[in-house]
Structure formats: C-alpha cells, structure tokens
Amino acid sequence: MSKRVLLADDDQLLASLLNFRLEKGGYAVHHSANGKEVKEYLKNNIPDIIVSDIMMPYFSGIELIDYVRNELKSKTPIIIISSAGNEQNVLTAFELGANDFITKPVSPTELLVRIGREISK
Amino acid sequence: MLTPLRQIKISLITAPEFNLDYLWWLTILFLVLSIVYFVGVFIIRNRITSNNSRTKEKKVEFSPMINEFLFYEDSNTKEEKMNYLNLKIQIRESIKNKFDRHVLTEVLLDLRKDLSGQSQTVLIDLYKDLGLHHDAYEKLGSSKWQIVSSGILELTTMEVNEAYGLVLKFINHRQSTIRKQAEIAVVNLKEEGIKYFLDNTKYKIAEWQQLKLLDVLRHKPNYTPPQFGLWLTSTNTQVVLFSLRLIKYYSQNDAEQSITTLLKHKKRDIQAEAIECIKIFHFVNALPTLKLVYPKASRDIKIAILDAIGEIGSTADVPFLENLKSTEKHFNIKSKVFSTLNKINPESVLPTKNISNAAFYDVEINVDSQETVSELHESQEELLTNIATAKSSLNTENKETVIEETFEVVSRVEKAEVDKVEETRTKEIHQGTISNEVEFVQEEPKEAEMTDEIDSSLLLHIKNDVAITKNSVDVENIEKVEHLDKVKEDFTFNFLPFVVEVTSIEEQTPSFIQEDFEPLFELEGEFIANEQEVPTVIGLEQSLTDEIDEIDWSSLDKVNVEKKEVAIEASDSDEPIISFENGEVTFSASFMPQAELETMVILENISELGNSLELDLLHEIIEENSSELIKERANELIQKFSYKTPLPNQLFDKENDLSESVFTDIYHLADLETKLILLNEIKDVGDAKEIYLIESIIESESKKLAKVAIEALNEIKSRVVLTTEELRPIANDPSIFDVNFKLESSESPKIRLASTDNGSTLFDQLCSMSHSLYNKING
Numbered sequence: 002m003s004k005r006v007l008l009a010d011d012d013q014l015l016a017s018l019l020n021f022r023l024e025k026g027g028y029a030v031h032h033s034a035n036g037k038e039v040k041e042y043l044k045n046n047i048p049d050i051i052v053s054d055i056m057m058p059y060f061s062g063i064e065l066i067d068y069v070r071n072e073l074k075s076k077t078p079i080i081i082i083s084s085a086g087n088e089q090n091v092l093t094a095f096e097l098g099a100n101d102f103i104t105k106p107v108s109p110t111e112l113l114v115r116i117g118r119e120i121s122k
Numbered sequence: 123m124l125t126p127l128r129q130i131k132i133s134l135i136t137a138p139e140f141n142l143d144y145l146w147w148l149t150i151l152f153l154v155l156s157i158v159y160f161v162g163v164f165i166i167r168n169r170i171t172s173n174n175s176r177t178k179e180k181k182v183e184f185s186p187m188i189n190e191f192l193f194y195e196d197s198n199t200k201e202e203k204m205n206y207l208n209l210k211i212q213i214r215e216s217i218k219n220k221f222d223r224h225v226l227t228e229v230l231l232d233l234r235k236d237l238s239g240q241s242q243t244v245l246i247d248l249y250k251d252l253g254l255h256h257d258a259y260e261k262l263g264s265s266k267w268q269i270v271s272s273g274i275l276e277l278t279t280m281e282v283n284e285a286y287g288l289v290l291k292f293i294n295h296r297q298s299t300i301r302k303q304a305e306i307a308v309v310n311l312k313e314e315g316i317k318y319f320l321d322n323t324k325y326k327i328a329e330w331q332q333l334k335l336l337d338v339l340r341h342k343p344n345y346t347p348p349q350f351g352l353w354l355t356s357t358n359t360q361v362v363l364f365s366l367r368l369i370k371y372y373s374q375n376d377a378e379q380s381i382t383t384l385l386k387h388k389k390r391d392i393q394a395e396a397i398e399c400i401k402i403f404h405f406v407n408a409l410p411t412l413k414l415v416y417p418k419a420s421r422d423i424k425i426a427i428l429d430a431i432g433e434i435g436s437t438a439d440v441p442f443l444e445n446l447k448s449t450e451k452h453f454n455i456k457s458k459v460f461s462t463l464n465k466i467n468p469e470s471v472l473p474t475k476n477i478s479n480a481a482f483y484d485v486e487i488n489v490d491s492q493e494t495v496s497e498l499h500e501s502q503e504e505l506l507t508n509i510a511t512a513k514s515s516l517n518t519e520n521k522e523t524v525i526e527e528t529f530e531v532v533s534r535v536e537k538a539e540v541d542k543v544e545e546t547r548t549k550e551i552h553q554g555t556i557s558n559e560v561e562f563v564q565e566e567p568k569e570a571e572m573t574d575e576i577d578s579s580l581l582l583h584i585k586n587d588v589a590i591t592k593n594s595v596d597v598e599n600i601e602k603v604e605h606l607d608k609v610k611e612d613f614t615f616n617f618l619p620f621v622v623e624v625t626s627i628e629e630q631t632p633s634f635i636q637e638d639f640e641p642l643f644e645l646e647g648e649f650i651a652n653e654q655e656v657p658t659v660i661g662l663e664q665s666l667t668d669e670i671d672e673i674d675w676s677s678l679d680k681v682n683v684e685k686k687e688v689a690i691e692a693s694d695s696d697e698p699i700i701s702f703e704n705g706e707v708t709f710s711a712s713f714m715p716q717a718e719l720e721t722m723v724i725l726e727n728i729s730e731l732g733n734s735l736e737l738d739l740l741h742e743i744i745e746e747n748s749s750e751l752i753k754e755r756a757n758e759l760i761q762k763f764s765y766k767t768p769l770p771n772q773l774f775d776k777e778n779d780l781s782e783s784v785f786t787d788i789y790h791l792a793d794l795e796t797k798l799i800l801l802n803e804i805k806d807v808g809d810a811k812e813i814y815l816i817e818s819i820i821e822s823e824s825k826k827l828a829k830v831a832i833e834a835l836n837e838i839k840s841r842v843v844l845t846t847e848e849l850r851p852i853a854n855d856p857s858i859f860d861v862n863f864k865l866e867s868s869e870s871p872k873i874r875l876a877s878t879d880n881g882s883t884l885f886d887q888l889c890s891m892s893h894s895l896y897n898k899i900n901g
Binding site: 012013014015017018021022025084105106107108109110111 | 188189192233241242
C-alpha cells in the first residue's frame, strides 16, 4: 500500500505539478487548496506525511503545524514549502514542530527525496 | 411693494431665460449616458471574468500536459511514450491559437518562478521548443513601452540567449523602464553583456539598478568578471561609480593609479568610493593625494579621508593630523582627527572633556589635612586642661605624683595619598609630647608611619622626662617591663606600653587600665597577618629597652616605697588579665564583670541583628550602666542606627554627581541641530546647574551656538535671581523653623577604638572573644 501524502497548496499549477511527480514517485496524494479543506481532511484522515505551503487561505501552514501537533497530538511528519524563506518563518516552523523546510523555487525531485527520508525515519 | 423715492432699481444680475422643453431632453440624455456606462462596465467585467475563467480552464488543461513533458523519462513504458507523443501533437495544435499560446506562455513563466533544478531546465527547453519566444520577439517591435518591457522580461526569464542582439538596442532607450529591463537582460543573457553595458550606456544608473545588476552578476554560475578598472576612465560618471563598486566587490586591486586619481574627482560619491577602495586595498601610495584633497573636501569626505589615514597611515602622518587638530572647527571632524591620531599612535590624545584639573584634588587634600590638624589641636587642648586639673589635685594631696606615659605606635603601610596627612599628624603628636611634661594619651591609635628618627626622638624624650621628675622607680616594675619586652620579641607587639609607676596607683580607674591594654589584643589578632612588620617592631622594642638600661638608676631617690604592683588587673577580680607562662600568653575571660559582659553580649547582638527600633533600649543601657566601654559601644550603635539618607540639598551638593547638568552628556554627543534644540530646552527649563555647561559652550563652540547659549544663560540667570528673591521672604519667616524633629549629630566620637583591616573594631574583637570564652566556660 502506497504512503499517503497530504499536499496543501493554493497554487494550482505547482500543486498539480507536485501532485503528478509524487504520484509518479509512488505516493497517494490528496490535494487541498486551502486551510479549511486541510482541516476537514485531517478530522477524518491522518496521512503519512503532510506537505504544506505557508501562505494559504483561511489557515496558514504555521497554524497547520500548530493544529497537528497541539490539537491532534499527531507526530505526522510535516514538510513546509514557502517562497518566504526568511529566518523567522523557518524558526517558527521548526519551533512548532515542522520536520523540514523547503524554500521556493523547489525541485520536485528533491522534494521526493525529502519526503522519502521523513517517512522512513 | 413701495420703494423709497430716492432708490434707483438697477438689475445687475438677471437669470437667463430657459426653455423648459430642453429639461426633458437633458434628463433623457443623462439617463442614456448612465445606462451606457453601466452596460459598458457590465460587458467589460463579464469579458474579464470570462477571460479569466477561460484562462484558468486552459491552465488546468495545459497543466497535465506540461507535467508530462517536464517529467518525461526515456525509461518510460511504451504506453507512456505514446501518450507523450500524443500530448506533443495536441499541444502544438493548441498553440496555433493565439489565446492558447498566450496562456501556455503564462503557465510556463509561472512555473519558472516556482521550479528549480532539472525541471527548470526542461521547462525552458520546452518554451523554446514550442517556439513561444517568437511571440516575445514580436513584442519587442511594439510601440507600447509596457509590451516591449514584458517582451524583454520574458526573454530574460526564459534565458533566450539568441535575443541578446535584439535587446542591445534598448540599452539607451529613452523610456527608463525599457532601458532598465534591457540593461538587466543584456547583463543576464551573456557574460560579455556587462562590458557592452558599461561601454555604451549613456544614462544614469540608479542605485537600485546597480544593486540589481550586481545581484545578476553574483548569481551567474562560473562567472569570471572583467577588469572593471578599464571603465574608470569612462565619461559617464555613473559608470565610473558602478565600476568602483564592482572593483571593491570583486577585490580588483590593479587600478591603484586610477583610483588615486579619482580622489580628485568633482563628484563626492566617486571620491567616497575611491577612498573606500584605497582603504580596503591598503594603497599607501595614495596617502599624499588623500592629504592633498583634504582641505577642499566636504565634511563627509574629510571624515572618510581621516578614516582611511587611520587605516593605512603611519606615524609619519601624525604632524598632518596634529595640524588638523588645531585648525579643524567642526565637532565631528575634530573627533575623527582625535580618533585617527589615537589609531595611529595609541593614547596620544587623552580625554579632556569634563576632566577636573589636579588643583581640584589638591584643594581637597589640604582641606582634609587642615581639618585633621584642627581636630588634633582641640584634643591637645583638652589634654592640657586635664593635665592642669591633675596637677592641682596632686599638689593638694601632697607629694604624690603619677607619671605615666603611654605611647602607642602602630606601624602600617598606608596609601600614598594619605602619607602627607599622616606625617602632619605625627608631627603634631610629637610637638605635643615635647611641650608637655606629663601627658595622657587617650586618643585613638594613630595610623601613622613612624620613621626611625621620630622614634628615637620620642625615646630620648622619655628618658629626659624620667630623669627630670626624680621620682623613685619601682625596680621590680621595671623588671616586669623588661620581661614584657622579651615576650614581645616573641609575639610581635606593634605598640609600646611603658609604665613608670611611683605612687598612687589606686587613683587609676579600672577602665583606664583596660584601655592601656587594649592594643595587646589588637596586636595579638594581627600577629599572623602582619608578619612583615616584625623586624621594625622588634627593633623599636629593643631600642626602648636599651634606653631604659641607660637610665642612671643611682641618681633616683631611694624613697621607701611600698611594693605596689603595676595594676594590670580588673577592679573586681584578683586574677590578671594576661599571664605569661612558659613563653605563652594566656588571657583570662574574667577581665570584665559578669553583668557588664552580659550587657556587651546584648550590645553585640543588637549590632548584628538590630535596627533603629533598638534606639530606646540603647539609651536605657547608657543610663543604667556606668561602664565607659558599654556607654561607648552603645553610643556607636545609636549613631549607626540613627543614620538617615542624605537630604536633597546634600544630594545636589557641588561634590555630588547630581549637581552636574543633565544636558551635559547628551549635548556632547549631539550634532549641531540637536545642540540648538537642547540649548532652547535649557533656556526654557534650565536652572543654576546648567550655567557651567552654558559657559563652557560659550567659550568653546561656534558663534551660532554661542549666541543661543548666551541667550539661554541670560534667561536662566534672570530666572535664578527671581527665584532667590521669591525665596527671601520665606527664609526670613521664623515660623518655618518650627520643625518637630531633632537632627542627629553625625560627628563621630573623638575617642575610638582601633579598627582592624577587615573593618571590625578592636572592641568587636574583644567582645566576640569574651563571648566565645563565656560560652566555653558555661559549656
């Protein structure tokens, strides 16, 4: 059974591209375009890994980490993707419990490797 | 209506005649126009919305195709390969449509921003493969600047190197957006682009543009920069400036002569950049030019030059800086001159601002010594009075004379500043000794450093006194003194109790005897700590013993004197305080009455744990006890607990830091404008404390500041005078002195016990020792 990846990104083009690459890499990907959808999905499903953008409508990536770690008490690996790769964002993400941080522009192949590494931990 | 007879009715303004039929036509016209407007907005909005939705749909449509292209691998299965080929045909058909081509270009440009690595390379290849760059070429021919600019941006983003030649012509375009876009494109597309740009650009290169160009160069992989020194001769000053910055960034130090020459450039920016380069590359040969351009340079450039001299200069440049020290008037530049001097020649310029001169401290020392001398005079006068009283009493009781001399010499190494004062004290004591036949010394032990000369003179004086008095001396007592001296050689005493008793020992009070022996304990306590003092003290003791040996005993009257022991005993106890057995000194715990000892213990406890609430108890103790020791200790504690925080007028005394103006520090750090603001503030709110600061400003600052300072000074002075006049009537009113509190005397008692190095008094030690012995005895 393939590993389930929750891909949370409001950028349709990039999400579609990453979705394609991850599925090609053997993962079962669920795409959510905004924070609300992510929250709804997480109420009923716990994926093997979450790949999320920081800036999303309704619910930011940072809030998502907080929700997963503190409310769901889940240890699901979380990889954050953001074009705002400033120090403060990175530190906040890691402080709240993110497992990895990738700055845009992102290499889909690299993301695939990082996901594999986090799942195998 | 009736009008007055003399009023002439003239209609200056008359309302135009208006045909009411037109009103309806106008209403209809405005209605039609508003309908057209709203319909127009509706149509345009719908078109944009539909266009966006179409674009979105197309993007969704193109997205999987692009994904397939981007992640296509040769190792894919046949089906995948077939699918890939089909998609390629499909997409080529699609881009025949202008709108589709536009959307596809948009998608690729968007993805270009989000992707890196291999995917990015594939994406760019796909863009070129589909021939979308030809659309960009067409945009370059547009008459609209925004379309041309977007075309250049597209070609730059998609790294279409072939477009380099087409973009070159826009380098000197009169439209700044196109020009700037072209500059970045030229530098980006080819390595030699920067050369072309620097050679050919005619327009100004904005600071932001320079940063962007530098950023483009920085991110170029395997980039080998040209020698930017070649463009230092450019006629475009902006090119020279940008070249200097590039030289600095890429650390190209092969243009020393050119950079040195640029120090004489008319543009300040170029001068500043050249100075920066000289400083970084350590061009020592540029020092003469730096000095040459200095006099006519602006303030900023002067500071930059001084900074460079400080960095690369040597002691040979000190005369130049010394000259500037006296000629420069501006605060910032002068400060920089000082710092540069100190950088080249450390500690050559010392702080001068707010430093008190040496005379200020000399005055303090003199005052202190004078106070000490006057105190000594007072004590001496008291002693003389006591002596006179004693003499008269002795005369009335007939033929009973008590001669007792006690010299206490404590040798200590004191600080150099106190030496003068101590010497003065010593001299005063010595003079007092010579002038009096009989002297009771009950003062606190003087912390004096006695020289051998002073010691010998004192000893001679003792000898003479003893000879003159012609009284019988108890030989046994002298023997005891000698015995004591021998013991002291072993135990190192730094004082000299010398008792020559004749008669009437009964007159000595117990407390007096105790005081005579107090230094013994002190010395015993210091015995281990002050081993280095041993030779001096022993020498002193020995010399004294020798002096005693030299006394002509035969000349003394052989009066039948009853054997009376030297009263080294407490009044209520028969046991000696100190006994010497087998070369060991033992102290008796019962040298004080039991009741007094207990009171002393209470006092010590109060000292450690008490506060001002114990004042009443201490007063009671003084009233109830007759012992001088207890009274003295109680008084000390009263003084200790009565301490009050200083009054505001004491805080603002001249010797206190608070007396200085609060504006002083801020003023000295401020620039001209801030100084003016501060002076105005001082003028408004300042008082007498600010006068010293303002006077120093008037003396040292520029005319402009001095003028404002003078105004402020006058204002403050008038205000101070007013305040004084207002206060005068109040001061004359005696009712304000009806204060229901009593001021505590801060004057310390003249007679004090010796203080040890650790701050505790001898009395403290005595009491603590007695306390411990008391506890020991009681188990």
